[in-house]
Amino acid sequence: MKLTISGKLQLSFLSLAVLFIVAALFIFRSVNTVEEHTTFLLESDLPTVDTGRSLQQSLQATVSTLRAYMLLGRDESIGSLQLEQLNGVIASTDEALPTLENLLDESSYQQVLSQWQSVKALVNQISETSHSDENLPAHSLFINEAAPIAEVALDQLQGLINDEAGNKEGGERKRLFRLYADSYTSLANALSSMRDFLLYGKEEHLSKYQDFLKAHGKYVAEIESKVSLMSDSDRGLWDLFKEMQQLYFPLAEQVIALRTTSGWNLVNEKMAKELVPAVDVLNTSLENLIQKQQQQADVSGQGIFSSLSSVVSLLIASSIIFLLASFTVSTFMGRNIGRRIKIVSKRAQLIAAGDVSQPPLNVEGSDELASLTSSINKMNVALLDIVRGVSAKARTVGDSMTSLLEANMNTSNKVDSQMSTMTLVDQQLSEVSLSADETANQAKLSASNLAESKNQIEDGSQALEQNMQTVTSLHRTIESASQQVTELSKESEAIGRVTEVIEGLAEQTNLLALNAAIEAARAGEYGRGFAVVADEVRLLATRTTESTTEINNIVHAIQSSTAAVVSEIDKSKILAEEGANHTKQAHGTLGATTDQIERLDSQMKELLHSAESQSLATQEIHSLMSDVTSRVKEVADISSSSSQVSEQVRHQVEELNEEMKHFRTE
Known part of the structure; x- marks a missing residue:
């Protein structure tokens, strides 16, 4: 399988991760076992033991309380207290006993329950008989x-x-x-x-x-x-x-x-022959259950301990295995990569020292180092070919440079004779070019003045057009302001109507307050407080009337100002329309002037073009002659430079041959 270095590292880390996951699964399994034992211990074993001990204590308390009742029960006060305690102990036992139903199997629970019912029945019989005549x-x-x-x-x-x-x-x-x-x-x-x-x-x-x-x-x-x-x-x-x-x-x-x-003594005999054996049997059953659950608890505890021990052992073992695997993988890969890098580095040092005669390196694997080794081999072969080629071509170039130096000497002599002839022709063309330049300059000046006038007229036209747009915008703004002022006038009229309504309400309130004051005066002493309220209401109505009067005055002033503003806005609209018309007329006049200047400018351009054509032709001839002269000079310079360069190249080729001798090709 061919892998890169990164692939090998990824595979190594993946293997370590798989190893870690496997160890984690074993640990998780052990932890689940611990959890199961702990759950069983907490939910079954310990509650059963606690409940069994509690029932045993309740049995002892029942027998002790019954004995106390048998001894002291003839006293009614003490006997009732002892009997109440006895019934309380029995009731608490009845409440505690059902908790065993979920902790024991059905047969064990029914056995304990039946034994307790027998004990409880005997206790009731003894408590009822203990202080009766039948007892003794x-x-x-x-x-x-x-x-x-x-x-x-x-x-x-x-x-x-x-x-x-x-x-x-x-x-x-x-x-x-x-x-x-x-x-x-x-x-x-x-x-x-x-x-x-x-x-x-x-x-x-x-x-x-x-x-x-x-x-x-x-x-x-x-x-x-x-x-x-x-x-x-x-x-x-x-x-x-x-x-x-x-x-x-x-x-x-x-x-x-x-x-x-x-x-x-019947109750003593019943207690000795029936109750105590029944209690002993129940105690024995409970003790057996307790011992059984304690054994199971011990087993669960041992299971927890063994599971924890296995978890610790797994952790230690997995840690050791993980460390060993990590150390082994890192050591192997480090040594392998280091060895191969040293080989490549040594070959690179030999190449840097000029030794390209070494055989190709052995390529191991197909990773990045294998690619680097292959590239080093290719570079070594390429450098070997280059060194051999450069050495051969340097010798050829040296021979060619000697021939080139001889040819450059002949060319330089011929160029010098041509330069003297071209200098005379160039002087005559310079005089013709000066007269053509003067004519062209005059035509350019006239064309420039016309162009400037045209630009100024165009600027004025643009300014008039902008002015016309501004006047139009002003006209629209004035119309908008006129509409808003009209709406303001209408709203002020609405305010006036509202103030009229408020004034009417104030007058009615004043009348009502006056009537209330009259009624309060009729009521005498009982209406004094109401009269004060009526006076305050009438005073409030008077103030309201005064305020509405002031508001009406303000509204009338706003309406008057609004009417004046509307009149001024109408005048401004007329003036804006007249300004727009004048601007349009001025814009038309400037447009006609611009057309005339454009025609004159076209004629001046034709004249300028003719003068420039003549000047350009003369200048072109002069330029061509100058160019020829300069080219001839350049050729002479180039011939001289070429000779110098050829000489330098010949020396450099000789130096190159000396340098190439440092490379080992065999």
Whole structure:
């Protein structure tokens, strides 16, 4: 493929550009991969993780708030606040959950949604049941049935104690009083231990209850042995006490049995067995989703990092390849072009030194340097031919110059004899030429005077014609001014009519103002302000009338001046017409005079032509003789100069031969 240097450079830069574009495409592909990973990370992975963490926190807040409500909800003010917080947490979770629908697949989202619905249903059940009687059956049975019966039994014992306290007998009566008191105290302590057991469920509280109840049984048995000491009323109280005691003991056993079962607290059991596992399952699902998305985020991050690394690697590799390619191309082309230029430069130096005997240079390629090398070869061959031809012709010219010098000497001698003869003829012709010149000069003077008169008349004619055009233009200007003044007169008349209308309006306004003043005077104090306005209006009407009168006077003055101007313009029109007619007459007279002068000028020109012809003929003969003489002199000079030049040429040819010896042709 044949390319010029510029083509090679363009091809090199095109190759580098293609290399750069290919590298840019790979980099763009890597950047697109980074963008895809980043988009997926920002639009899917991170939002899913954030939403999952938020839902986990909401679950923890839901359980914590529910526990607080279970503990403190019996207080209505605190319970309502806790319940409101619980509902707020549930509502915020309901609002946050749909955001996962666009981030998860359908099955995962439905699984999380169903698990949350289960948790929410359990939370609602627990919150509704936590402070109802169904929640703590042992507590309800104790408070509603067992405790009131025990209180009645204690009241009976208190009645016995009160009755016995008034008995002043000693001995067995004192012992009975003490038994009443111990029985009351043991039963009261047993009730207190039962309450502690119901609250805390500890075995030590149950043991204390049983110990107090056993002691109470001993005291009751001993009292039963002393029933004979009781009065009838005390015996009735004692019988009622035993009846209440028989009712209390089975109920107390039921309370203990309910409290010792695993379901003694329904909401706690539901929370432990249903809610907490459901929350754990939902937390596990969310944690799995979070872990999965975090793994995907890690993969996306690794993809971003690897893509960025590949982009950096591509940039470094493409830069290195681009630099190496640029260096290789520039080095190769620089060395190739420099080597060929050195060869051409060396040959040019040899030619400049006069050595044209070198063989042709080898032409490489078809670029500009190849053309330059070919041109150098052609120039070398042409110079060789020229040097050889000049050397041969210089020798021939030298021989011819010697013969020419001899011929010039013979010609110079003959020319000298002819010059003497021509000088005598020239003197006689000079005398004839002088007389012919005088006649011609007189004719020229007369013709010149006539021409000057003709020019002056023509100038006058042109001036009259310009004057006539000026008068015509003046006439048109006067007519235009007359029309404008007439229009001005008409417009001033229109102004007069307008002022008449204004004056009529002013008179009517004056009458109206007068009537208004009269009406204001009739109105008395109420019309005073209106009277002032009426006076001002009447004053304005008076001023308007005065102004219109002044305008009318000015308009009449303008109309009078306009009429005078129209009269003067008419006179100017007449004078302009008369001036135009006189100018036309003068122009006609000058035209006739010009015709006569032209005829006289024609006759003088014929005379001048005859005199000039004679003078010219004489001068021509004299000129011819002078020319012949000068030509003869020139021939003599040329012969002399030719001899000198021939001699110089002969010497220069000899010098040229010496110079041509410096060129090497072999």
